[in-house]
Amino acid sequence: MNASLRAAAAVLALALAAEACGRVPSGARRKSQPAMLVQRIGGTELTVRYNRPSARGRRLFGGIVPWDSVWCPGADEATQLRTTSDLAIGSAVLPGGAYTLWMVPDSAGAWTVIFSRAADAYHVPYPGTRRDALRVRIHPRAAPYVETLEYALPVATPDSAVLEMRWGDVAVPIPFRPR
Incomplete structure (x- = not known):
C-alpha cells in the first residue's frame, strides 16, 4: 500500500x-448543538460540556423526561462536568475530577442530582449507582422559558457559585463552593 x-x-x-x-x-x-461553559471560581476551574436539546413544542418534564426516572440533562454524549479542585455542595464534597451529570426529576419536590464517575458515558443508559460519586437533593425553581437546554452560572464569586440547568420553564440551581 x-x-x-x-x-x-x-x-x-x-x-x-x-x-x-x-x-x-x-x-x-x-439537532442538539454542542456547548461548553468554562468558569474560574477563585483558583478552581469548572468546565461543563453538553449538547443542547430543544423543546420543539414537546412537553418536557412529565413528558419526554419522565418523573422519578434517571435522566441525562443534555443529549447525545452525557453532560460532562470537570473541576480542578474539590467542590462543597451542601454538606457533601465532590472530589476534583471529571464526572457526568444526571438528574431524577420529582413532580412533588426536590430533584436528585447525580455526579457519576463514568466521565465519558453516552446519555443512555445511566451507568448505575455503583459509579455514583455524589447524589444531592436540589429544589428546582420556576424560571423564564428556555427553548434550548442550557447551563449557566448566574452567580460566580471567588468563593462560591451557582451552576444552573435551565430548560422549559424549570431551573435547577446547584450552589457550590470550591475547597
Whole structure:
C-alpha cells in the first residue's frame, strides 16, 4: 500500500473512531448543538460540556423526561462536568475530577442530582449507582422559558457559585463552593 493510501486509511479510521465514540467531527449537522461553559471560581476551574436539546413544542418534564426516572440533562454524549479542585455542595464534597451529570426529576419536590464517575458515558443508559460519586437533593425553581437546554452560572464569586440547568420553564440551581 503506498503512503498516500495509508494516510487516507488512517484519516478514515480516526474519523470512524471519533464517530463511534460519540464525538461527531466539527461541522457535522446535529439537532442538539454542542456547548461548553468554562468558569474560574477563585483558583478552581469548572468546565461543563453538553449538547443542547430543544423543546420543539414537546412537553418536557412529565413528558419526554419522565418523573422519578434517571435522566441525562443534555443529549447525545452525557453532560460532562470537570473541576480542578474539590467542590462543597451542601454538606457533601465532590472530589476534583471529571464526572457526568444526571438528574431524577420529582413532580412533588426536590430533584436528585447525580455526579457519576463514568466521565465519558453516552446519555443512555445511566451507568448505575455503583459509579455514583455524589447524589444531592436540589429544589428546582420556576424560571423564564428556555427553548434550548442550557447551563449557566448566574452567580460566580471567588468563593462560591451557582451552576444552573435551565430548560422549559424549570431551573435547577446547584450552589457550590470550591475547597
